[in-house]
Amino acid sequence: MRTGGYNTKVKKLILEFLESKKNTSVSVQNIADYLNNCGEETNITTIYRQLEKLEEEKKLIRHSAEDGKKALFQYIADDGECLKHLHVQCTACSKIIHLDCCDSKEFIAHLLEKHGITLDCSKTVLYGLCEDCKNKRSGA
Amino acid sequence: MRTGGYNTKVKKLILEFLESKKNTSVSVQNIADYLNNCGEETNITTIYRQLEKLEEEKKLIRHSAEDGKKALFQYIADDGECLKHLHVQCTACSKIIHLDCCDSKEFIAHLLEKHGITLDCSKTVLYGLCEDCKNKRSGA
C-alpha cells in the first residue's frame, strides 16, 4: 500500500514551492499566493489538507510564526537530516540556518546526558538575528 | 514617569499567578480560570491587554503553544536571568527547564562566534521530552 495517496496538481505544486523555499518557512497564505500565480487557484481548505498529509509523510515540518498566531511550514531534506539537527530562523529576514555542525550536535547530546532531555528537532526553532541582518542593522 | 501604570487587582493577580507557575507556561484561558477562582471574574479582553503590558515591562515572555494556535506566557525572573539563557519545555508535562548551565551558554556563544547568530532567548523555546516523562513512557 502506498502512503503517498494520489498525485494531484496541487500536491505537486505545493511541494515544488516548499522545495524552492528550502531556506525559509512559508505560511498557508504564501502557498495560496504561489498557486494563484501558477494559475492554479486553490481553495485554502485544500492547502490545509495537503499540508496535513505532507506533514504525516515527513516531507515538511510545521512550526508557528513568531507571533504564535499562525502555522509556518518548512521543507525537510529528503535524507531526513533536518530531523537530526536544529534550525535557527532569523527574526529579521526569516532565513533558516541549518545547524548541522558538530558543536550543535554536541549541545543536543549535552541536553540528553546532563539534563536528561530528549530534544525534538522537528518541533524546535531557535530565533535570532543572522550575521547579514545584524550588519545591516548596525550599519544603519 | 512611571512605566508600571496603575496597580489594579487584575494586574496583581495575573502576576501572582504567573509567579506561582514559574516552571510552566500558561494560556490566557488558564489565567481567566484562575481569576475566576479568586472571585475576580475578568473579561478576557482585559487579560489580553494586561499581558501585553506585562510583556512590554519584560515581566514575562510570550511564546506559542505547540499547536501554534494560541499564545502561552512565562514568568521571567526579576533579575532578568531568564533573558540570558534558553528554556526547554517538556512536550509531555509542559514543565519548563532553565538552561543556565555553562554548556548552554557556550552553545549560545558558539552560535555567535561560528555562525554569526545573535540568539534571542526571549523568543526561543526548545521542545523535548524531560527525563521524568521519558521514564514514565518507557516504563509503560
Place this chain on the structure above:
DNA sequence: ATTGGTGCAAAGGTTTTGCAAAAGT
C-alpha cells in the same frame, strides 16, 4: 468502480478593536 481529493459554506477558536463606563492616581 473505488478511493482519495477538492470546493464551498459554515462554524470553531483565539485575538484585536472601538467606545463608553469605572477605577486608580
Place this chain on the structure above:
DNA sequence: ACTTTTGCAAAACCTTTGCACCAAT
C-alpha cells in the same frame, strides 16, 4: 481632574469540519 483600565459587543483572523462533487488509480 486626569489618566489608565475595564467590559461589552463586534470584528478579524486562522483553522477545521461536513457534505456533495470531481479526479486519480
